[in-house]
Amino acid sequence: MGAFPNKAAARAHIAKEEEEKRKFHEHQMAVLQELDRGTKVPHLLIEFRSPGFFEICGKDLGGIYGKLDAFLKETFGCEECTLAMKSYPSCCCFKWYEIGQRPLPREPWDDLCDRIYICGQMDSNGMVKSKDGFQFDWNFGKKSMQIVDFMTNTCGWGFQLCDGSNFGRYGSHKEQQLKFRAPHPLNFIAPHIMIELRHVGAGSIKVSGRNEDGIHGKLAAWFTKTWDAKQLANQDLRFCDMTFNVKCFKRRGVQGENNLGLRTMQVVDFMTRECSWTLLTCNSHNSGWTGEEREQQLVFRKDHHLQQGQQHIMVEYRDFGFIEVNGLHDAGDIGAKLDGFFVRQNIKEQNDAEMFCDKKYNVPSGFFYLEWQDKPNAVLSPKNNIGKRTMELANFMASQGWMLLLCNFGTMYVKAPKGMYANPKREQQIKFTKAQAGEKADLPLLMIQFRTIPLDAWGKYVGFIEINGQDCGGVLEKLDSYLKRTMRARPKDRPPYCDILYETDVFNLKEVSSENGHLQSMGKLAGESNFGRYTMRLCDFMVGHVGTWELVVCNGNTTDSTFKIDRELSYAVCAREQQLIFRYRPDGRNVFMAEPGTQGALGRPPLEAPGYWKDDAKAGTVVKNLIPAGAEELAWIQDLLDATYKAKATRDRSVKLADRFVVVNALRSEHPELWEKFAQRRTEVSRNCNERSALASKCKDAAGANPANEAYLLHGSNPTSAISILSTSFKVDLAGASVGTMFGPGVYLAESSSKADEYARDENTGGTYDGLFAVMLCRVVLGSSLLVEKPGDYSAKCTSGEFHSVVGDREKAVGTFREFIVFDEKSIYPEYVALYRREYTDGYASPHVPGDEVREHREGEVVSTV
Numbered sequence: 001m002g003a004f005p006n007k008a009a010a011r012a013h014i015a016k017e018e019e020e021k022r023k024f025h026e027h028q029m030a031v032l033q034e035l036d037r038g039t040k041v042p043h044l045l046i047e048f049r050s051p052g053f054f055e056i057c058g059k060d061l062g063g064i065y066g067k068l069d070a071f072l073k074e075t076f077g078c079e080e081c082t083l084a085m086k087s088y089p090s091c092c093c094f095k096w097y098e099i100g101q102r103p104l105p106r107e108p109w110d111d112l113c114d115r116i117y118i119c120g121q122m123d124s125n126g127m128v129k130s131k132d133g134f135q136f137d138w139n140f141g142k143k144s145m146q147i148v149d150f151m152t153n154t155c156g157w158g159f160q161l162c163d164g165s166n167f168g169r170y171g172s173h174k175e176q177q178l179k180f181r182a183p184h185p186l187n188f189i190a191p192h193i194m195i196e197l198r199h200v201g202a203g204s205i206k207v208s209g210r211n212e213d214g215i216h217g218k219l220a221a222w223f224t225k226t227w228d229a230k231q232l233a234n235q236d237l238r239f240c241d242m243t244f245n246v247k248c249f250k251r252r253g254v255q256g257e258n259n260l261g262l263r264t265m266q267v268v269d270f271m272t273r274e275c276s277w278t279l280l281t282c283n284s285h286n287s288g289w290t291g292e293e294r295e296q297q298l299v300f301r302k303d304h305h306l307q308q309g310q311q312h313i314m315v316e317y318r319d320f321g322f323i324e325v326n327g328l329h330d331a332g333d334i335g336a337k338l339d340g341f342f343v344r345q346n347i348k349e350q351n352d353a354e355m356f357c358d359k360k361y362n363v364p365s366g367f368f369y370l371e372w373q374d375k376p377n378a379v380l381s382p383k384n385n386i387g388k389r390t391m392e393l394a395n396f397m398a399s400q401g402w403m404l405l406l407c408n409f410g411t412m413y414v415k416a417p418k419g420m421y422a423n424p425k426r427e428q429q430i431k432f433t434k435a436q437a438g439e440k441a442d443l444p445l446l447m448i449q450f451r452t453i454p455l456d457a458w459g460k461y462v463g464f465i466e467i468n469g470q471d472c473g474g475v476l477e478k479l480d481s482y483l484k485r486t487m488r489a490r491p492k493d494r495p496p497y498c499d500i501l502y503e504t505d506v507f508n509l510k511e512v513s514s515e516n517g518h519l520q521s522m523g524k525l526a527g528e529s530n531f532g533r534y535t536m537r538l539c540d541f542m543v544g545h546v547g548t549w550e551l552v553v554c555n556g557n558t559t560d561s562t563f564k565i566d567r568e569l570s571y572a573v574c575a576r577e578q579q580l581i582f583r584y585r586p587d588g589r590n591v592f593m594a595e596p597g598t599q600g601a602l603g604r605p606p607l608e609a610p611g612y613w614k615d616d617a618k619a620g621t622v623v624k625n626l627i628p629a630g631a632e633e634l635a636w637i638q639d640l641l642d643a644t645y646k647a648k649a650t651r652d653r654s655v656k657l658a659d660r661f662v663v664v665n666a667l668r669s670e671h672p673e674l675w676e677k678f679a680q681r682r683t684e685v686s687r688n689c690n691e692r693s694a695l696a697s698k699c700k701d702a703a704g705a706n707p708a709n710e711a712y713l714l715h716g717s718n719p720t721s722a723i724s725i726l727s728t729s730f731k732v733d734l735a736g737a738s739v740g741t742m743f744g745p746g747v748y749l750a751e752s753s754s755k756a757d758e759y760a761r762d763e764n765t766g767g768t769y770d771g772l773f774a775v776m777l778c779r780v781v782l783g784s785s786l787l788v789e790k791p792g793d794y795s796a797k798c799t800s801g802e803f804h805s806v807v808g809d810r811e812k813a814v815g816t817f818r819e820f821i822v823f824d825e826k827s828i829y830p831e832y833v834a835l836y837r838r839e840y841t842d843g844y845a846s847p848h849v850p851g852d853e854v855r856e857h858r859e860g861e862v863v864s865t866v
Helices: 007-037 064-076 136-154 212-227 260-274 334-343 386-399 475-486 516-522 531-546 615-619 631-643 672-684 694-699 719-728 753-757 795-799 810-814
Strands: 044-049 053-057 083-091 097-105 115-118 158-167 173-181 192-199 203-209 242-246 277-287 293-302 312-318 322-326 348-350 359-362 372-374 402-415 422-434 445-454 461-469 490-492 500-504 549-564 570-584 625-628 660-670 710-717 747-750 773-781 785-788 805-809 818-822 828-839
Touching: 007 083, 007 097, 007 475, 007 531, 044 136, 044 531, 053 064, 053 531, 064 115, 064 136, 136 158, 136 173, 136 192, 136 203, 136 293, 158 293, 158 402, 173 549, 192 212, 192 260, 203 212, 212 242, 212 260, 212 293, 260 277, 260 293, 260 312, 260 322, 277 402, 277 422, 312 386, 322 334, 334 348, 334 359, 334 386, 386 402, 386 422, 386 445, 386 461, 386 570, 402 549, 402 570, 422 549, 445 531, 445 549, 461 475, 475 500, 475 531, 516 570, 531 549, 531 570, 631 660, 631 753, 631 773, 631 828, 660 672, 660 719, 672 773, 672 828, 710 719, 710 753, 710 828, 719 773, 719 828, 747 753, 753 773, 773 818, 795 805, 805 810, 810 818
Parallel strands: 158 277, 158 549, 785 805
Antiparallel strands: 044 053, 044 173, 053 115, 083 097, 158 173, 192 203, 192 293, 203 242, 277 293, 312 322, 312 422, 322 359, 348 359, 402 422, 445 461, 445 570, 461 500, 490 500, 549 570, 625 660, 660 828, 710 747, 710 773, 747 818, 773 828, 805 818
């Protein structure tokens, strides 16, 4: 720590440190901002932690930071945090000065995340007190689901992962991390629900989330029947939506053995197999003096396009010296194959009088890596090889047709043989799901772990980056360059617990308080950190920049290293860990999200707005509404796809033509500004035009006429790109040459669902939305159409005003399809995005096709993009 003879010397030391931090911050932010500029599909982390902070990390795309700012302030009463824990000269004995920590005005170089909020009032020690006396971490589950609902159903982002940890000597303080990824249309529709299993004191269950499809009643009946649960009457909705008390959670011994994993898999089976909800994330927390008190959070999403959920099993590694497996009752022969895998490593099955899991195994000495941090006092280092062991298991399971779905890790503590020390013991829950038809289970995996190792009681630490996994597509070379440039990584000799090791000095951890009692109980360095900022940029790099990897796992943990000060006093110093696992998808595709427009609401009623719009859209007081299609609309869209289906394929088709396109769901856009432009254009071309297609029948005006020759036409896309087009409409570039286009550089639309499907794509980014394709139903002003059969650039015929559109009649010329091309983006109003799956009567599984959203047609035309 150091002491200074006077305050001026202490201040000079602090000023020098501040200048070094400023320079470091400016350099690092320049590097990260350069990365952000090339990021099209960002990941976003929202973290909230005791004693009352919200943090956001990730690139601000689509105006999400502004939306979150309004939401957090309105929903939780948050305010932007203007103070940070900073150094100051603290007078000690004999008039010497030490460097203390206290809240002081925040400078840009004090920010360890991209945006930080405070929920309450910060006292002079840095602790946050709720304005209404309501403890911040009493309702983390409820808060989580409020954020998830806002991010998904309001903003359209995909909720991907949730994890958290308890920190401090008693594990009484919490952190919760919520990770989101690029938007998908179904996120606007799909509901989520969280189920928390808590073995803290007596057992309890908490449920948070809206009652979709009667799920509250189904859960209440199942908990009551299966676990003899007692529902709490007069539920306080500030905490959760339902609470149950149970006695079925059990634990025994000093090694933290419990049956929460077994109970977790029972819930997973009920929700996925019987209720058809999709398991999104499942994480565990440990709390209490030794971490023996358990909490398990499970989040499910209702995917209406799934008829039955997938099979799941969970393997838990515990470096106390055993392995537990749950979920084997309907998992086929994987239990026997796991037996063989473990036997080959001299791991033996153990049968207890009362089993707390489906199968239990004892591991030989040395299977889990241990390293002494303080050997004389028998204190263990946080370093471990559970990550490496996880990858070995995941590779074996993949070879048997089971895909890694989730994993998370926690920490228990046992008293060291000497003194007052507590040794960390690791637990890793690894969840697998059975690969479905057409899925490749054996795609390679890559694990990257961030870690800090405390060195002394005063908060000195060192940072490491550990890598385990295969080098596919030259990723290790790309990753080496990224880590050296972005995280100042320095390669180290290969240790026994990982494949590749780097040391780094970019990690920054702060105190949570300046008050000594808090530091003793919560641990030093238990406050703000920049792990989230670097974690999200690594996700962006691997998924968006390298482009062939998908994020599977992203979970954080805190563990404590205890250091003795004197005979009566010791400090616990928090060590941070972040574990990320990526899956190699060489045939995967990048999707994109539209940047927000600069316009606000139209501010007046748009011209001739549809009568079925919501009042705020008809008044022009909202930028846009995205409305889930009703039953009547879905039936009309399905009828339209069926009626316009033709059993024909052109050279543009890259996969077998499906026998039917089955609509799963749809969204309708109410965008006053785009509609105003469309309505004005429609008025311009309403001169002596007759109806040209049966598809125009729904576009008649009140008098039953269609003077602008308006029609609904189809445009195939991928789901995320389609949602972007709803916000921006199509963009027509008339400045370029016509090379590579069949009828000129315009927007191409189809009257046949079979033709539109030739250009539709699924996301192929992993998850249950794979296999869902998008078709846009657009209102199009065709006006006076130029009918042609031969290829050529006809754009001048339309831009001159002689015609308003081109009809490329390839149906007449070669027996395929007619296509419709417009050269003025105002002639199109993108109204619906329909999500559908391809149905094959012979059981054929449509393969994923490599390629971008924008690709050249083999016959020469180009799908327009935004």
